[in-house]
Amino acid sequence: MSSRSRLPIEDVVSAGGIPWRRSETGEVQVAICGRRAERLWVLPKGTPDEGEPLEQTALREVREETGLDVRLGEPIGSIEYWFTANGTRYHKRVHHWLMEPVGGDVADHDHEFDEVRWVPIPEALELLTYEGERNLVREAARRLGVEV
Numbered sequence: 001m002s003s004r005s006r007l008p009i010e011d012v013v014s015a016g017g018i019p020w021r022r023s024e025t026g027e028v029q030v031a032i033c034g035r036r037a038e039r040l041w042v043l044p045k046g047t048p049d050e051g052e053p054l055e056q057t058a059l060r061e062v063r064e065e066t067g068l069d070v071r072l073g074e075p076i077g078s079i080e081y082w083f084t085a086n087g088t089r090y091h092k093r094v095h096h097w098l099m100e101p102v103g104g105d106v107a108d109h110d111h112e113f114d115e116v117r118w119v120p121i122p123e124a125l126e127l128l129t130y131e132g133e134r135n136l137v138r139e140a141a142r143r144l145g146v147e148v
Helices: 054-066 121-127 131-143
Strands: 009-022 028-035 040-042 068-085 088-104 115-120
Touching: 009 054, 009 068, 009 131, 028 054, 028 121, 028 131, 054 068, 054 088, 068 131, 088 131, 115 121, 121 131
Parallel strands: 009 088
Antiparallel strands: 009 028, 028 040, 028 115, 068 088
């Protein structure tokens, strides 16, 4: 038996979204968050505050991480993965919703990311670091009628 399998296991949950818009030319774009030093591009997401419903978590985290005020759309799916930290093995499920901006600006994102940018869906599929998030964006494209 490996040492990893003997670690305590904890289930955790997060929530976030896929902010999307149509450009002036009609192209669908999504907002993604990046950290230059890590060469990391991800969708905005985070952990619920105590007692906070997942939908509210998703709205709050997208607002904090992107600078955008958004309206909650339909659920788009969830991602599951495992990681180990501080002697515990975590099973994490992250729930995502489509979200439309109603205000704000990506220039007003918080300190967690170096850059937040609007990109066309094909570019997002190239930039996003994790396959699970690329799959969510593919599903969003399908639902929004965008061929990828």
